[in-house]
Amino acid sequence: MCNSPSANLEPYNPEIERTYKHRRRKQKRRSQSVGTASMADIRNDQEREQRECIEVHRDNQDPPPPQLDLDENKAIMEFGIPDLNKLTSAITPPIINAGHFEIKSFMIQMLNAARQFGGLPSEDPHLHLKTFLEVCDSFVIPVIPPDAIRIKLFPFSLRDKACTWLNNLPANSITTWNDLGSKFLLKLFPPTKNAQLRGEITNFQQKPGESTYDAWDRFKDILRKCPQHGLVNWVQIEEFYKGLDTQTQSIVDASSRGSLLMKSYEEAYNLLERMGMNSHQWQTDRATLSRTVARIHELDAMIALTAQVSTLTNMVKGLTLPSMQPS
Structure with a gap:
C-alpha cells in the first residue's frame, strides 16, 4: 500500500551526508550526557535541527517562474497594444497644494509667440531658457511655486528634436526645475x-x-x-x-x-x-557709399581682366590658325 501524501516527509537535502554526520555527532554527545541532560533540552535540540533542515531546503530551491498573462479571453492583437498606464512622462508632476491649477490657453500662446526650441545647431539654448523664464515670470499665481509653473510649461516650449529628447528620457526621471534645466543644457549645449x-x-x-x-x-x-x-x-x-x-x-x-x-x-x-x-x-550713408564704390572698382577690375584674357585668347588663335593651314 502506498504511503499517504500527507505523511511527514523530510525536505530534500542536497548535502545529506554532511547532515547525517552532524546528527551522529550530536546524538553521540547526547548519549554521553543523557544522565545529566533533561528531556526538554533534547526536545529543543531536535526542533532546532528540524528548523535548520528546512532553511537549507528553502535556500536550495529555485525561484518560482514568472507568471505569464494567460488571459484566454484577450484578443491576440491586444497583446501588442502598450499599457496606457505605463506611458508616463519623464517629468514627475510637481506637488501643488492649491485646490485647482489649470494651464490657460494664453500661456501656451505666449510660449508659441516667444518661439519654440527645436534643437537645431543654429539655435541658442541659453537664449531659449532666458526667454522661457521671462514668460513664466509674467504668470503670478498665488500659492503656486514658480518652479511648478516652469516645470509644467517647459514641454510646451519644445518642438522637433528637443521634444524627442525629452520624450526619450526615463519616466519620472526629472523631479525639479533645476534638474530639468541642467539636463536640457547638457544635451543641447555639450562641452564641445x-x-x-x-x-x-x-x-x-x-x-x-x-x-x-x-x-x-x-x-x-x-x-x-x-x-x-x-x-x-x-x-x-x-x-x-x-x-x-x-x-x-x-x-x-x-x-x-x-x-x-x-x-x-x-x-x-x-x-x-x-x-x-x-x-x-551717427552712421551715415558715407560708409555704405564707400563700400559700394569699392565693390564697383572691384567689378571694373574684374571686367577689365576678363577683357584682357579675351584679347589674349583671340591673339593666340590668330597665331595658331596660319600654322594649321596646308602649304
Whole structure:
C-alpha cells in the first residue's frame, strides 16, 4: 500500500551526508550526557535541527517562474497594444497644494509667440531658457511655486528634436526645475560647443568693413552664447582689443586718451559702449557709399581682366590658325 501524501516527509537535502554526520555527532554527545541532560533540552535540540533542515531546503530551491498573462479571453492583437498606464512622462508632476491649477490657453500662446526650441545647431539654448523664464515670470499665481509653473510649461516650449529628447528620457526621471534645466543644457549645449565658442572669443577678429558698433555687439553676443567661458572681465576686453584692426585700435586708443588697456575694466567697457552707440547713431550713408564704390572698382577690375584674357585668347588663335593651314 502506498504511503499517504500527507505523511511527514523530510525536505530534500542536497548535502545529506554532511547532515547525517552532524546528527551522529550530536546524538553521540547526547548519549554521553543523557544522565545529566533533561528531556526538554533534547526536545529543543531536535526542533532546532528540524528548523535548520528546512532553511537549507528553502535556500536550495529555485525561484518560482514568472507568471505569464494567460488571459484566454484577450484578443491576440491586444497583446501588442502598450499599457496606457505605463506611458508616463519623464517629468514627475510637481506637488501643488492649491485646490485647482489649470494651464490657460494664453500661456501656451505666449510660449508659441516667444518661439519654440527645436534643437537645431543654429539655435541658442541659453537664449531659449532666458526667454522661457521671462514668460513664466509674467504668470503670478498665488500659492503656486514658480518652479511648478516652469516645470509644467517647459514641454510646451519644445518642438522637433528637443521634444524627442525629452520624450526619450526615463519616466519620472526629472523631479525639479533645476534638474530639468541642467539636463536640457547638457544635451543641447555639450562641452564641445562650449569649447568652440570659447575659441571664437579668444580668436575674435574684426571683419573687413565692420564698424566698431557691429564688432563690439557681435563680441558680446558670443559671450552671451557661452556663459561658461571662464574668462574674467579684463581678459574679455583684452581679447576684443586684440581682434580689432589697426585703424580701429588707433581710434579706440585716441578716444581713451592713451591706450584702452590702460583703463580699468569698467572704464574700458563704458568707453566701448559709448563709441559703439555713437558710431551706430551717427552712421551715415558715407560708409555704405564707400563700400559700394569699392565693390564697383572691384567689378571694373574684374571686367577689365576678363577683357584682357579675351584679347589674349583671340591673339593666340590668330597665331595658331596660319600654322594649321596646308602649304
